[in-house]
Amino acid sequence: MDRLLDSAPTAQTNQIVGVATFEVVFDSAPGTAVKKIYANGRMRARLIVCVSCLDSEGREVRPAPEILESLKLIEYFGGADLGSHWSVSEKPNKYRHDMSGAGGRSRRHIGEFDDKVVRIERWVSCEQPDEKRIAAAITLPNGRLVKSNNPSA
Numbered sequence: 001m002d003r004l005l006d007s008a009p010t011a012q013t014n015q016i017v018g019v020a021t022f023e024v025v026f027d028s029a030p031g032t033a034v035k036k037i038y039a040n041g042r043m044r045a046r047l048i049v050c051v052s053c054l055d056s057e058g059r060e061v062r063p064a065p066e067i068l069e070s071l072k073l074i075e076y077f078g079g080a081d082l083g084s085h086w087s088v089s090e091k092p093n094k095y096r097h098d099m100s101g102a103g104g105r106s107r108r109h110i111g112e113f114d115d116k117v118v119r120i121e122r123w124v125s126c127e128q129p130d131e132k133r134i135a136a137a138i139t140l141p142n143g144r145l146v147k148s149n150n151p152s153a
Contacts, residue, residue: 016141018054021117022148024136041127044093049120049136060116067138076133076149085127092123
């Protein structure tokens with residue numbers, strides 16, 4: 001496995017000029033675009049952010065740590081912050097993560113076999129009733145903000 005990771009092209013932070021893959025998906029059945037959680041601030045939904053970058057030679061590469069640290073979840077429409085009643089965590093909690101009747105869990109393995117795609121796990125919860133479509137944003141070394149709902153902008 002280490003040899004597989006070593007074969008992934010890497011680039012210096014200043015050589016990264018764009019994104020190749022940038023997507024937010026739920027940890028549920030493929031094609032699922034909706035996840036329901038109770039608005040109690042405890043139940044969380046798992047999101048996976050998949051991202052790979054382009055270097056100055058047009059090759060797909062793994063994003064540098066500085067780019068991954070800039071990751072932020074945003075509203076899909078408009079790109080605003082999720083709002084003060086939403087919280088984002090890097091870790092699950094001890095409470096439920098699925099609503100009753102939601103069916104079995106199966107992970108969507110985007111980028112699972114692509115060593116250039118980094119998969120970042122985030123957990124979201126909400127304290128009041130709300131509906132939200134969630135996207136992500138990262139900042140490239142040149143200062144350009146890239147959003148998963150419009151990566152070419």
